[in-house]
Amino acid sequence: MNHVAPQSLLDRLTRIVGPENCLSREGELFAYECDGLTLEPRRPLAVLLPKTTREVAEIVRACRDHDVCFVPRGAGTGLSGGAHATENSVLIECSRMNRILEVDAENRIAVVQPGVVNAELSTAIAHHGLFFAPDPSSQQVCTIGGNIAENAGGPHTLKYGTTTNHILALEMVLPDGQVERFGNRVGETAGYDWVGAIVGSEGTLGIVTEATVRLTSIPEGVETLLAIFDDVVAACRAVGRVIRSGLVPAAMEIVDQRTIRAIEASVYAAGIPTSAGAVLIIELDGNPVCLDSEVATIRKLCHAEGCRTIERARDEEERTRFWRARKGAFGAMGRLAPDLYVHDAVVPRTRLPEILEKVCEICDRHRLKLANVFHAGDGNIHPNICFDKRDPDELARVMKAGEEILEACVAVGGVISGEHGIGLEKRDYLHLVFTPLDLEPMYRLRESFNPDGVCNPGKIIPTTRFCVESNPKARGYDAVPLG
């Protein structure tokens, strides 16, 4: 497809953000062809790097005037293609809107621009004894704006919830270019819960330009345990026992044998025996006087499921080592194959053992390499399929296996995404979970904000509106070939 941008649009966008913040040459656009979903790259018409809400609003109005769609983007770490430039769109990259505007430590509130990096916010407020609780695996690079778009989770979702539990108010540029504010500093409004509807809407309702976020007290005490099991099913059963016991750990994460072996062969090596069938990392936090008895309970429950050994981190260094076995997993998987398809689905926690067996069966049948790292406490599985996309046959098997995994999860009462979002990747699988009647109110919500679908077209649910490549009005554009 010939990607072209109307010169008149490029001229106007350049005037809005300055030439250094308007990228349109082929080499500049290459890095923006996809987010963390690399399977279907799409080159944007241009990439804009605004610094203010006013610039974002002007970009939106310029795009509208030229009947060009636009797609918001944070750091591009999303895994479902939510930031892909569908429909020959312009990308609006918010990473330069990266200022922490206010910290109200006493009320545990911060006001931030969307490009603030998740981990940097926590670092900046640590001296107040506070942190920003959502902790997606990409937290060293992902942005708060992206977290809001995807309702990002992370290992500590089990206790602290997902991003939606930590957003109080938003400023957003609507798809018509108007700037609107939603919510307030107490996180409660008397009308419709706009903030609740916007968080997780994957940038299809508008572009968030400021967020008021809730901060959380750093827990007084933390205990991290690493339990080694002979197989992943036993580790899952131990998770079920912990849930039933009434304890609420901050995190319960499982890493399977193939992943352990990849980690131990990599720079992330954590000293886990490669004979281990699975590792269960459990983190408890809260009042230090409670933690000893909670650790004792966890030990008992894990041993009841045949846990081989269980270690308690003695210090921060050891805690970091335990977590390296989890957080280094995706990097280590690069040793297994050139490409990685990170799946994301959720099942009832009691169904984890059977669904993992089913996932293994599916991948074995399709002759695929599978590695599992997942948020066991939430029932949020991440079957990671290692493959080489240059092999068309293998790629086809990867896609078929992915579909079967989703079907299997839905069949046991699960859903097709727990934290990565629907984006492009799973849009055509929504029917597994929802009927057309279930989807109709979703269209009504989106159309209330984004009636002609110009804002992040084709994500979550299909868009019916034409954009520049199919809009008859676009034929007369003074198009300029890229490059």
Added chain:
Amino acid sequence: MSDIACIPDSKPCRIQIPGALVEQHYEPTTPEEVGAILAEATEKKTGLLISGGRTRLHWANPARDISRGLSLVGLAGVDQFEPEEGVLHAAAGTPVREIRALVAAEGWELPLDSPGERSTVGGTVASAVVGPRAHAFGRVADAILGLDVVGADGAVSKTGGRVVKNVTGYDLAKLYCGSFGTLVVVTGAWLRLRPKPAIRRVLSARPEASRANFEACRALGRLASVRALVWNQDPGSAFADVVLELGGSEEGVTHDRDRIAAVLEIEEAASNRIDVLRDQRAEMGREDVVLRARVIGTECEKLARAILELGLHVSIDPALGVVHARGTLDDVKSLLAIRERARTQGGLAIFEVLPDAWRTQLDVFDEAIGTESLRLTLKKRFDPAGILNPGRFVGSL
């Protein structure tokens, strides 16, 4: 076709709500019957009063063109409860107190703290009403995993699911929760449970009503085992009545009790004391005015003091920044001044009870300024004939 639901006969029952007297009510027993009623109402443009346990019908702007009621109490019962999973599914008309008892027997608790004996799941979801335990439980929306709903066109649909983590599609449950039945009618909900605390203790104190003591109490709200903290004060009183509910492990509760004892002169209180205070807040007394205001924590004491100076009794959740107030006011300007003060302090004020004459001069609800156009657009798309609780919600929607 035999599978098309019939509209059940309506039953006589006189219910006075702000702006209307509703004398005939439908009591469907299936979502399909709800759908048939709504489809016909949309076709005939018949405004409906949607109700559950009828505990908060007064909490509204004056109704507009409501001629019939639609009660959800006929859809009741917990049809799925999974103690291993900590989730359950209940029909909208199920009383919240029944679910509390059911799950407690299996070591769980329902994180909904709606007041009153007759509160239902559907009413709690529609109004998003919380109690003092919101400090531990969070918002109503946080307990919802998925909802079954019927649209104004009669279409039966669902949103969300039954798992504890889910970003599959738009989060419509957030939109429906607190929408006072103006977008859809909720017929059922998947709810997330919390482990019941191993032990629970209730403490009371009667400190001098000073700013320093208030702030000390507010700080106690940050202790891990404090589930609820209420500060009650009468106008002109030099003292406040403080009640704390603690829950968790024995070690944690004992530890926090000692910390509290270092700040307040405490004694043990009845185990249901927080429930009693919660329900008192919701009672329809003889007061002219009942309101609920919320501000950021550091401004809570100042707001409460201003309200006390107007002669109202206050019941405060200091850790949440919530001030419940009731009493008599001379004029509507005082009420609006409270709202303005709450707004400038980052929050809002909702008027639950007020004289009829005032109800037409202000909006009972307090939506953020500027979202009116979106609100009208959304309402039009979900309920084009305007049959769902017309006139009663924010902006007389």
